[in-house]
Structure formats: C-alpha cells, structure tokens
Amino acid sequence: MSERVFIIGAGRVGQGLARAFRLGGVDLVGLHGRRPLDMATSSGPVPHTVSSANVVILAVRDEQIDDAVAELLSGRSPLVAPSAVVLHTSGTAEPASFADLAARGIAAGTFHPLVPFVRPDRAPELLHGAWVGIDGAPAARAASRRLAGHVGARTLDIPAGQKAAYHSAAVFAANFPVALAAMGSDLLQSLGVPSRSADGAVESLMRASVSNIDGGPPGAALTGPIARGDLAMVRQHLAALRRDERLLGVYRRLSLATLPVAARNGVDPGRLREIEKALRGQ
Numbered sequence: 001m002s003e004r005v006f007i008i009g010a011g012r013v014g015q016g017l018a019r020a021f022r023l024g025g026v027d028l029v030g031l032h033g034r035r036p037l038d039m040a041t042s043s044g045p046v047p048h049t050v051s052s053a054n055v056v057i058l059a060v061r062d063e064q065i066d067d068a069v070a071e072l073l074s075g076r077s078p079l080v081a082p083s084a085v086v087l088h089t090s091g092t093a094e095p096a097s098f099a100d101l102a103a104r105g106i107a108a109g110t111f112h113p114l115v116p117f118v119r120p121d122r123a124p125e126l127l128h129g130a131w132v133g134i135d136g137a138p139a140a141r142a143a144s145r146r147l148a149g150h151v152g153a154r155t156l157d158i159p160a161g162q163k164a165a166y167h168s169a170a171v172f173a174a175n176f177p178v179a180l181a182a183m184g185s186d187l188l189q190s191l192g193v194p195s196r197s198a199d200g201a202v203e204s205l206m207r208a209s210v211s212n213i214d215g216g217p218p219g220a221a222l223t224g225p226i227a228r229g230d231l232a233m234v235r236q237h238l239a240a241l242r243r244d245e246r247l248l249g250v251y252r253r254l255s256l257a258t259l260p261v262a263a264r265n266g267v268d269p270g271r272l273r274e275i276e277k278a279l280r281g282q
Helices: 012-023 048-052 062-072 098-103 120-127 138-150 163-174 176-190 195-211 231-240 245-264 269-279
Strands: 004-008 027-033 055-058 085-088 107-113 131-136 154-157
Touching: 004 012, 004 048, 012 027, 012 120, 027 048, 055 062, 062 085, 062 098, 085 138, 098 107, 107 138, 131 138, 131 163, 138 154, 163 176, 176 195, 176 245, 231 245, 231 269, 245 269
Parallel strands: 004 027, 004 055, 055 085, 085 107, 131 154
Antiparallel strands: 107 131
16 A cells, blocks of 8 residues: 555654655655644645545644644545544543544554654654554554554554553653663762763763663663672662762662562572662661
8 A cells, every 4th residue: 555644743753754754655745733844844724635645643742632633624524534544643642532533434543653753853763673552443553554664663552541551661761761861970970070971971881781682671681789689889879879869769769670670680589688678778
C-alpha cells in the first residue's frame, strides 16, 4: 500500500516524523501547524488536502487531540477520508473523540515513538532501530506497523488499559537519566570541576553505560559498588553526600532500587542486606 500521510502538529514531534517519513519513502501530503513555520506546508484551519491522505497523524498535545478530531469531522462531510486511519502520537491519551471517528467508520489508534524528539533533524537517525508503541483498531495497528517499517522502527502493542504504566516506563528510560546526568554534573561542578569538563565526563560515562546494555537485559550491565557488594564504598558515598539532602535522598532511593538488580546478578545476599541497612540509616 502506498502511504500518503498528513501530519497535524508542526512541533518537534511533527517535524521529526515528517523528516523521517520523507527519507523513508512515505508520501507526505502535508505538515500542518497552528501558525506558519519553516517546515509546515499549511497553517490555520486544516486544509482540504488532508482528504487525500490514507493516514492522518495528530502530533499535538493531549488536550488538543479532541479539538483536532472535531475539526476533521466538522461540516457535512468529514475532512478525513472514510477509508483513512487517524493516529495520535501520545503515549498516555485515550481520546473520547475516537469514538466519534469509529462511528463514522474511521479506524483510529496510537503511534507513539519511543524516541526523545529534542532535535527534529535527528529523528530519522533515532527512529531507525527504535520502538513505537501502538494500539487501536486493527486497521490502525496495521498502518502503524507499515509506517514504523518505513522508518526502520519496530512496534510493540501497548497493553489494554495500561497506558499510564506503559508511559511511566518510558519516563524511567528517557527522562530520569537526563535529570541524573544534570545532578552528576552539578555535583562535579560543586567540587570545582569546570562545567565543560563536568558535562563532558558525565555524558561520556552515561554513553558508555548505556552501550553496555545493548543486546541484553539492562540489569546485566550493572557496575559500581552495589554490583560488587562494596559496603565500605557505599558508606563513603553517604558520608560525602550528607551536605546535600537532595542528592543524598536521590542516592539512597536509587541505591535501594538497585539492590534487587544486584541480587538477580548473584551478589551475596548477606552483603546486600548490610548495604540496605546502611542506606536506611540503621
């Protein structure tokens, strides 16, 4: 099937997908934004050219999805073709308006790229080999799988009724490492390390750590004092961080969360119990 895609929402996600689809051989019918932007082909009211697309992607904020659907269905005849599929890119939304689409015989679902769209120009590179969370009507899932194939991505089915938990897993993987990197750099800078060196050191270490999980269970790549059952080193860390309650609290909580991972890797249970006592201040 020849894919003809119209994207509503010309923000970072919309722009990134537009770039990736074009490079993947997808016919991009249009990229629509609320206001004129460099990459947008239209702005303001959604143009009638959307009716020539067989997939319409809503790359808008969660609270804007229902309004976008209402615009597509406004008037005597919907702007979207009856045979088309409508997909949204949110990992959490369950739009009530999708029932209106279903009532018109229009299949709808989710196309949620598990990719951080910070820079749209990097989207084609990041999507290649990445995963896309999908759900919805069978025709919507089929369209999502085809589109993922065009950009070199794979798909996973979001379990029914579990979108919030699914999205929280994405937050653990994509958002928290950024916050931890910032905290690690701030700590180095507080010790007198120049900001450029601190940022570079943290980035290099995180890249190396993430590269170690390639092709295997993430927990198998665990390193550091807890992975070694090193109680003395954990105590030194706790002492060094006592001057900063925020960092100390994060260290304690994440270290406690690391204990089960270390246990699965075969670290001596007795040592882990002693480390847990130290972390809890016992």
